[in-house]
Amino acid sequence: MSLSVVGSIAFDSVRTPFGERERMLGGSAVHFALAASFFTDVHMVGPVGDDFSDEHTELLGSRGIDTADIERVAGGKTFFWQGHYEHDLNVAHTDDTQLGVFADFEPKLCEASRQASTLFLGNIQPDLQREVRSQCTGARFAALDSMNLWIETARDSLVAAIEGVDCVLLNDAEIRMLTNEPNLARAAKALMAMGPSVVVAKRGEYGAALFDSRGFFALPGMPLEEVRDPTGAGDSFAGGFLGYLDGMDSEPGADDLRKAMAYGTVLASFNVEEFGTERVSVLERGEIDARLGELRSMTHLRE
Amino acid sequence: MSLSVVGSIAFDSVRTPFGERERMLGGSAVHFALAASFFTDVHMVGPVGDDFSDEHTELLGSRGIDTADIERVAGGKTFFWQGHYEHDLNVAHTDDTQLGVFADFEPKLCEASRQASTLFLGNIQPDLQREVRSQCTGARFAALDSMNLWIETARDSLVAAIEGVDCVLLNDAEIRMLTNEPNLARAAKALMAMGPSVVVAKRGEYGAALFDSRGFFALPGMPLEEVRDPTGAGDSFAGGFLGYLDGMDSEPGADDLRKAMAYGTVLASFNVEEFGTERVSVLERGEIDARLGELRSMTHLRE
Secondary structure, rough: EEEEEOOEEEEEEEEOOOEEEEEEEHHHHHHHHHHHHHEEEEEEEEEEOOOHHHHHHHHHHHHOOOOOOOEEEOOOEEEEEEEEEOOOOEEEEEEEEHHHHHHOOOOOOHHHHHHOOOEEEOOHHEEEEEEEEHOOOOOOEEEEEHHHHHHOOOOHHHHHHHHHOOEEEEHHHHHHHHHHHOOOOHHHHHHHOOOEEEEEOOOOOOEEEEEOHHHHHHEEEOOOOOOOOOOOOOHEEEEEEHHHHHOOOOOOOOHHHHHHHHHHHHHHHOOOOOOOOOOOOOOHHHHHHHHHHHHHHOOOOOO | OEEEEEEEOEEEEEEEOOEEEEEEEEEHHHHHHHOOOOOOEEEEEEOOOOOOOOOHOOOHOOOOEEEEEEEEEEOOOOEEEEEEEEOOOOEEEEEEEEEEHHHHOOOOOOOHOOOOOOEEEOOOOOHHHHHHHHHHOOEEEEEEEHHHHHHHHHHHHHHHHHHHEEEEEHHHHHHHHHHHHOOOHHHHHHHOOOOEEEEEEOOOHOEEEEOOOOEEEEEOOOOOOOOOOOOOOOHHHHHHHHHHHHHHOOOHHHHHHHHHHHHHHHHHHHHHHOOOOOOOOOOOOHHHHHHHHHHHHHHHOOO
């Protein structure tokens, strides 16, 4: 079993009430891959520029992540995002975005990436997501993330991309916006009617909810007293969620999807404790399972 | 065992995207009492005007609610609230408030109300909450609700009221505002340091979270496809929560508090399905327990 992810590989400059960092490693594919790497083999797909150093590749390699499909563009600049958060850490304010090498990105997956059993299409332009989906023919389970920008500017392509996946992960507001339906339960049904069998509604500090043909499941976020930087929480969630599912021997059942939601919640909770990848890059598997136990105990309702 | 509640008894005119109603029975004490009446004996305390009819008293009486301490003020007008909701049903927009008989309310509890084992101080001016608390000497468990208005205009009195109760139920934003602490887990601790041993954070459609010395527990809201009017959801939650706790023979333990949270969630979910008291006033106990089973199944995470 293995998992391919395409998404941004970025340098992020982030300021929160708890500190700031300049040009640290980030991007949806990076946060996703680090989280998923605790559960399965991960192939990362995406472009970087000359400014992407061996140190960054080594960090990914140290978690066993295959970086063969990280395309280094000579003379190019790595995707750059600058943003900040006020005391309400649920809202990211974007101060600058420089597409760099992403502007001309044409995905070309190597054979190992094409044959992955699970595929995650991180939040990038939906035409690119569809191109990667068409190359990754071996995936038994494909999922995508997106954002309000693509709902507004590339809706038709996004809907076509959604038709090609089994699972969509979006935040509440995006699910409502995409389906033009203010009631989340109905909106999730409308989204499933487009093709996917599973919809995950990401809810920031309130956790995440799962809708599928069998019904509804929800988990709260971990009640952390230290949250320094929420950047990448959604991608860390997706990495824990899909990483765990990819590690299953057989087609995941209802209990497996719930446990995957729990691993997603746990990985997201570690991600936000420090800036960028600082916490997850030094995380150990034992910490993940200990926190999963805490989450189970925090949500257990006795008969 | 019995439960006393003081709070507004009101006429509400409400408009939502799904319809509107003029001067229907409402108010925090009404929504609370109806929900709690499924679990224990309830004494309602509060003033009404000449415009409060026998029909309203009979509705409350039909659920076994003791209305002896509903004080009818000759020549007075019942508290009136007018508001509306946009498609985001989490945000109430107030269009008119008329205090009426509440402006000169001086609580005088009869002996049965004073001796109740549980007390709920609904969202009214904190001086009034303190007055009722001082009269209700028999309560083994007292709880209060409040709102941003009192945090802004009567903070010292509210803090004094909080010092006198075992449990505070507020929404997330109010807990943060009251403690001036943006992190909810820390804010809940700060609130407990003021006196209460239990803090319930109400989170609208995201459900509710419980903080106490033993830790954290959270439940999502029920994923309803039909939500017509969220007015009174928080009070219905409090009624299910405290009503269930009052029905316990002994001091409630951790599992009891969790089950109480579940009953609160269930009562709130019925409340919002129709306008005002329309749904809860015709609710049957069997429906409550059936939905509790659904909620348990929706949140169950297998080992």
